[in-house]
Amino acid sequence: MLGAGGGLGSALCAALTEAGAEVVAADAPAAQASDRHLEADLSQRGAAAAVVERAWQTYGPLDVLAHVAGLYPAQPALATTEELFDTVLAVNARSALAATTKLAELCAAAGRAATVVFTSSGAAHRPRPGTVAYSASKAALEAITRGLALELAESNVRVNAVAPGFVDVGSTLNPMPREYVDAVGAAVPMGRVGKAADIVPNLMWLSHPSSSWVTGQVLVVDGGASLGSPSTPSWIAR
Template sequence: MDTLQTKENQVEFDFSGRVVLVTGGAQGIGRGISTTFAAHGATVAIADLQQSRADDTASELCQAGGAVYSYKADLAQREEIVALIARIVRDCGRLDVVVHNAAYFPLTPLDDITPALLERTLAVNLSALFWITQAAKPLLLPQGKGRILVTSSVTGPRVAYPGLTHYAASKAGVNGFIRSAALELARSGITVNGVEPGMIRTPAMANLGDEALNTAIARGIPLGRLGEPADIAAAMLFLASDAASYITGQTIVVDGGATLPESTAVL
C-alpha cells in the first residue's frame, strides 16, 4: 500500500499557517465552517453583525485549541467590509481563504417586500461578494492559490420556497457571480466556488416554521434527515484545500438528495 503514496495523490487538509475569513461565522452554518477550519489548523477570522456573538464563538473555539479572531462588521456596508479586511491583515498578517457565508432572509410574502428589505437582502447576500472580492484580491494574489468561497443555496438556482423570493433572487445572482468571477480570477491563481445547502438544522430554520414542519421536511429528503452545519463545512474545507486546486466556477449541492426527485411521491 505504501508504494501507492506519492505527493501527487495525497490529500491534505492541514491549514496550518493559513488565514480563513468566515462572514456570519458565529452561528449556524457559519459556526460550523469556523469550527471545522479551526480544527484543521487554520487561523480563523470570524465576522458577524453582533460583536458579542462573534466574541463568544471565538472564545469557545480558542478554548478548544483554535486560533480565532472576532470582528464586528455589517456586510451590507462596503466601507465596513474594506475596514474588516484591513483589520484582519493587521492582526493576522495575511489572508488565504474568504468564505462569504453571511446571509439575510426574513420570511416575507412577495406582496410585503419593501424597498428596504430587498435592498438589505441584495446587499448582504450578493453585493458584499463584490466588495469582499475587490478588497481581498490583493492579499490572495501572493499565495498563488487564493480561495473565494460562498454559501449559496438550492433556493433560487434550483428550487423555490414561498416567502423567499428576495432571497432566491439574491442566490441566483450569487451563482452567476461565482462563474463570472472564477473566469476573471483564474489567471491569478484564485479559485471561486460555492456550496448550495438544502435544509440545514440551524437557528435560522426557526424563520421557516416549527419542529413539526422540520419533521415533515425531513420525510421528503431522500437521506431522511435535515443537514447539519458540519455537512456544509466539510464541502467548504474540500473546496479550500489543495485537493480542489483544479476546480473553479462551480457549486456543490449539499441537500441530502432533496432536489433529485421529480416528485416526492416516489419517496
C-alpha cells in the same frame, strides 16, 4: 470568514480551528465565533471590503475567504419592501463580491494565491413561498461565483460555492417550527433535512489545496431534494 456567528458559520469556524487553521471571524458585534474577531455590518456599503483589508493588515495575508453570511427573512412577496430586498441582496450577494475583489486586489499586490468559498442555497433554483428576496440573492451569488472565478483564474484566485438544501442549524435568528422542519425533511429523497455536519466538510474541501483545479463550481449538497419528490406514482408502483 464573513458571517461566522451564524449556525453554519460557527460550525465551520470550529472545524477549521480544530484542523489547525487560524480563523479571523467577521460578523455582528454580538457574534464572537473566534478569538480573532472583527465587527462588520455586511448590509453597509464598504463594510465587507474594509473588514477583509483590516483582517489582512492585522493578522497577515489571507489564504482563504469564506462567505457564509445568509440573511433569511421569510416574507411573502407582497410584503417584501424595496428596503428589505436591498438589505438581503447586500448581505447575501453584494458583500461577497466586495470582499472577494478586495482580497484579489491584496493578493495581486503581494503576489499570492487565494481560495474563496461562498454558501449559496437550493433556493436559488427552487424557491419556497416567502423567499423571493433570499432566492434572488442566492441566484445572484451563484452568478457572482462563476463570473469571479472566470476573471480571477489567471491571478490564481479560485472561487466556488456550496449550495445546501434545507439545513436545520438551530438558528435563533430564523427559528423554524419543528413540524415545519419535519415536513420538509419528509419530502427530501434521503428522508431528512440537512445538518451543519453535512455542509461543513464540503466547504472545507473547496478551501483545501486538494481542490486546487476546481473553480467556478456550485456544489449541491441537499440529500437529493433538487431531484424532485421521492414519492412513487401509483401507476409505477403497480
